[in-house]
Amino acid sequence: MNRKIDMLKRILDESKYTVALCGSGIMEEAGFIGLKNQDRAYEIEKKYHDSPEEIFTSVYYTTRPEKFFEFYKKELLEGLPGPTESGAVLAAMERAGKLQYMITANIYEQGQRAGCQNVINLHGSVYKNKCLHCGREYTMEYVRDARGIPVCETCGGAIRPEVALFGEMVDSRLMRDTCTEIERAEVLLVLGTTLDSEVFESYIRYFNGKYLVVIHQREHHSDGKADLVILDQPRNVLCKLGYK
Numbered sequence: 001m002n003r004k005i006d007m008l009k010r011i012l013d014e015s016k017y018t019v020a021l022c023g024s025g026i027m028e029e030a031g032f033i034g035l036k037n038q039d040r041a042y043e044i045e046k047k048y049h050d051s052p053e054e055i056f057t058s059v060y061y062t063t064r065p066e067k068f069f070e071f072y073k074k075e076l077l078e079g080l081p082g083p084t085e086s087g088a089v090l091a092a093m094e095r096a097g098k099l100q101y102m103i104t105a106n107i108y109e110q111g112q113r114a115g116c117q118n119v120i121n122l123h124g125s126v127y128k129n130k131c132l133h134c135g136r137e138y139t140m141e142y143v144r145d146a147r148g149i150p151v152c153e154t155c156g157g158a159i160r161p162e163v164a165l166f167g168e169m170v171d172s173r174l175m176r177d178t179c180t181e182i183e184r185a186e187v188l189l190v191l192g193t194t195l196d197s198e199v200f201e202s203y204i205r206y207f208n209g210k211y212l213v214v215i216h217q218r219e220h221h222s223d224g225k226a227d228l229v230i231l232d233q234p235r236n237v238l239c240k241l242g243y244k
Contacts, residue, residue, distance in 0.1 A: 004228065004230050005230070005237060005240050005241070007228060008213060008228060008230065008237070008241065009241050009242070011187055011210075011211050011213065011228070012093070012098050012187065012241070013098070015098070015186045015187040015210075015211070016186050017100050017184050017185050017186045017187070017209075018093075018098060018099050018100055018185060018186065018187040018188075018189065019099075019100060019101045019102075019103065019181050019182060019184070019185040019187070019188055019189070020090055020099060020101070020102045020103070020188075020189040020191055021103050021104070021182075021188065021189065021190045021191065021193070021200050021203070021204070022086070022090075022102060022103070022104040022105075022106060022111070022191050022192060022193075023104075023105070023190070023191060023192040023193020023194075023197055023199070023200065023216075024105075024192060024193060025191065025192020025193060025216055025217065025233065025234060026084060026086050026087070026104070026106065026110070026191055026192040026234060027081060027084075027106050027108070027110065027192075028192070029084040029085060029086055029192075029233065029234075029235050030081030030082055030083075030084050030108075030110065031079075031081060032081040032108070035052040035053075035056060035075070036052070036053070040052075041053070044071075044075065048067070048070075048071055050067075052071075052075075052166075053166050055067070055068060055071045056071070056072075056165055056166050057165050057166050057167055057168075058165050058167070058168060061160070061165065065149045065158070066148060066149060069143075069146075069148065069149050069150065072143075072161065073143070073144055076107075076126060077126060077140065077143070077144040078144075080108060080126070080140075081108050081110065082110075082113065083110055083113045083114040083115075084110060084114065084235065085235035085238070085239060086191065086192075086234045086235045086238050087110050087111055087113070087114025087115075087116065088114050088115070089235070089238040089239055089241065089243055090102055090111065090114065090116055090238070091111075091114045091115030091116045092115075092243035092244050093241075093243045094115075094116050094117060094118065095115075096243055098243065099116075100118060100181075100184075100185075101118045101119070101120065101181045101185075102116050102118065102119045102120070103119075103120045103122065103178050103181065103182075103203075104119065104120070104121060104122065105121075105122045105123045105199045105200075106121065106123075107121065107123050107124055107125055107126050107163045108125070108126060109121065109125050109126075109127055120174055120177055120178055120181070121174075122164070122170055122174055122175075122178060122199070123163055123164040123170065124161075124162045124163040124164050124171075125162060125163065126140050126161060126163060127139070127140045128161075128162040129142070129143050129150075129159050129160065129161050129162060130159065130160060130162055131152035131154065131155065131157045131158070131159055131160075132157055132158050132159070132160050133152065133155050133156075133157025133158070134152060134154055134155045134157060136152055136153075136154050136155075138150070138152075138159055142159075143159060143161065178203050179203060179206045182203055182204070182206045182207050183206045183207070183208065185207060185209045186209040186210050186211070187209060187210060187211045187213065188204070188207045188209060188211070188212050188213065189213050189215070190204070190212070190213065190214045190215070190216075190226070191215050191216070191234040191238075192215070192216055192233075192234050193216060194214070194216060194220045194222050194223075195212075195214060195220075195222035195223070195225050195226065196220075196222045210227075211227045211228065212225065212226045212227050212228075213226060213227065213228045213229075213230075214226040214228070214229045214230070215229075215230045215232065215234045215237050215238075216231070216234070217231065217232065217233055218231065219231060
């Protein structure tokens, strides 16, 4: 393990452009389990009598807004995950000029809250909400604390969380920016996910740099495509790199 960490430190020190892809394993550091986790999905279906893959959709938001927001507020806005140890190290790497961009599907802005400046939130943010009629913006707190369905104070229109719901296309600008950053990368760090991740696989194909590094907990058949694989929680590895 120490040899691999030394190798990773050398790779990062020599890199002129490093990009980090942060998967669900990073979010789990803060105690948040994704909606597609089998155990959590089972509990949600028992509670709401519909699966999260049915509820967390634009169709459900449009046709059953009361139940959508009951679910959204309870399951996604209560006990918001805070910054993680990995996020703090990535922010330190950015300050040191060793990380140029973080790309994540996390909707809780954990990268920004840890201090990172250059972040692409592929799936949006719970902290951004907008009236679909007049475009007025609202805070996460306004949506969370509203009784029932949150509506616009200006026009009474429906408020929509600016997060990508299941089955929706990612914003084209974010997709373009993600591809551009990965193409520019000399080193691509894949943290807390695998190379055939449902979210990131199509973007990883744009990488043509020197080193593809994967840090995640469990061995995976796609690990063989990487130049360096470290099997551990990302925070345990990143905290040993000496960035503060």
